Amino acid sequence: MSSPRRITLKELAAQLGVSTASVSNAFNRPDQLSPALRERVLKEARRLGYRGPDAKARSLRTGRSRIIAVVLAETLTYSLKDAVASELLSGIAEVLDAHGHTLLLLSGRQNASQAPGSSSIADGFIVYGLMASMALVDELQSAGHKPIVAVDFDLGDHPAIHVDDEPACYAIAQHALQTPASRIGIVNLRLTDTPCNGPITDAHALLPTGQTITRSRLAGFHRALTEREVALEDVAMWNIEENTYEVCAPVLAEILDLPASKRPDLLLCMSDRIALTAVTLAEQRGIRIPEDLRITGFDGIEEGQYRSPRLTTVQQDSTEKGRLAARMILGLEPASPRLLTTRLIQGETCP
Amino acid sequence: MSSPRRITLKELAAQLGVSTASVSNAFNRPDQLSPALRERVLKEARRLGYRGPDAKARSLRTGRSRIIAVVLAETLTYSLKDAVASELLSGIAEVLDAHGHTLLLLSGRQNASQAPGSSSIADGFIVYGLMASMALVDELQSAGHKPIVAVDFDLGDHPAIHVDDEPACYAIAQHALQTPASRIGIVNLRLTDTPCNGPITDAHALLPTGQTITRSRLAGFHRALTEREVALEDVAMWNIEENTYEVCAPVLAEILDLPASKRPDLLLCMSDRIALTAVTLAEQRGIRIPEDLRITGFDGIEEGQYRSPRLTTVQQDSTEKGRLAARMILGLEPASPRLLTTRLIQGETCP
DNA sequence: CTGTTAGCGCGTTCAG
């Protein structure tokens, strides 16, 4: 069998009869030694199975690891299944890859067993979404001068990347209200102070304005409704805690199973997942879209467009959001707050 | 402003007038020092903003990082958008999280600029899918004695996790063939030796048997067809290189735009993504499912089930596959080859 | 229970 242990730079230098510095330079600074020696070093390295400087030692020495961590507000298990988060990660990965960095995934909801400080290995942090617990993020902030970029929420005075949630929702609601609706419903996402999957009543407190993007989305809806002189108290409100079919389905079933005279004929949904669940459940019940029920979404995920009926929604470019965050964290882009625009997609669920 | 640099264990020890070992033990081995001293250390640490041992130095010293890397055959950008890969990652993340480990994402197709050896930071590797280039994987294999688990392909004599592709495809084809079909088509995924998006002709060489799971899937189809005495040369074959709507759509459009007399009335697809694209394009063309065209998929992704018509497909539990791989890499499960079973889902696209 | 010591593997001086 081959040697059980990886050969070390020092050993390679000894083998070659040169100094460790030369071996190091052969890998890191070609201009610091003669091409001939460099070639000899690299050749001998290949021969002995030396794969270049050890990442752990190197990062201890240089202070950098070429690892960027993404801290997700939700669990990794959830985030990886969520189309919007996946697209964001996809955009991040694209840029990191192109610049020789790798991607470490962390969750703000990590199991308590997590070793604290384990995150200190990363060179920078992209923090996505409002954390239930700020413990990890607080740690990052006070842990030194590593760059931090926030996405979809504000974090101290770190640069934040936002989407124009309020105008986007104003625009889509305005579009929807061009056709008169008798009963309007809004299906919110994580809007209440305490967990709630079902109707929002007066008893519920909402999360504070400015804290969460869904509050901005609601503001956009409200502005359009008010402009059309729809009384907000006539608009039924529901809340959903998690953007998955399993969690959405019971709430939407409850809505769609209302007697036809009380069932909304326009549903403004805060995510495409919610809207798509509504479409599926409506189809199962023989409720016609858009004749009996018009539905709008938010996000513009592929699943909503590559189907029939296509979802009427607002498209945010999550991939580009990710690319931008990655470029910022790598210093390829000025670290200043950014607001991305969205695009109204007029599909068939709300013509 | 606060101190620009993180305080160090040694400095904290000096400040307290105790040895560095005691400080280290206060964080890592509570049983190795008196509760009183431990409390004093932790308190002073908090006061000075010391967040615990530095991950980089710690991992150099201990040789472990609590980081597990997943090496993906495709680009990260693609994999993160793919439902099957995302589910796998989701399962992996679930187990790693629960055991205080974190997840590093690498791609076998990484940009060339990637620092070699950067992967040596991880404690173990889950390698997913047949790599176009084995460069990275070769590096891992020779780089020491880190555990490696392969998923959906075989890698040296490392333990591999497989799904029963052949029997699964046999079962679904058998099911489909219970209803007579006039013209059968198979839409393959990454099956040809050289890239091809379109019909597979005699000029194409297929990837070698045993190398790729899609070859096993084809074998399952063939077994069922032969059993039903369908001549394989009467079965039209197409190939698709990437499991995305954008790549699938042109190929399927070509198929569905054939004159009705030549268009298949049964499409056996090697992935749900392919099948769903077929459904969408068929709907756009007014081709009735399943009356004019029956379609089967493979994977059992949620998108195929939470819609109408529901996809007839084979469900593999990618999440469980991920959990298993993670448990193996953490040594919570014997490191031996495993074969996971699948389940036939009879949806409406091929009753 | 506490302190001392010796590296983990490497990158970077600085003098030659």
Next chain:
DNA sequence: CTGAACGCGCTAACAG
């Protein structure tokens, strides 16, 4: 262009 020396921050082993 090269070689020697130092230390990045920490932990394991041992000595007291």
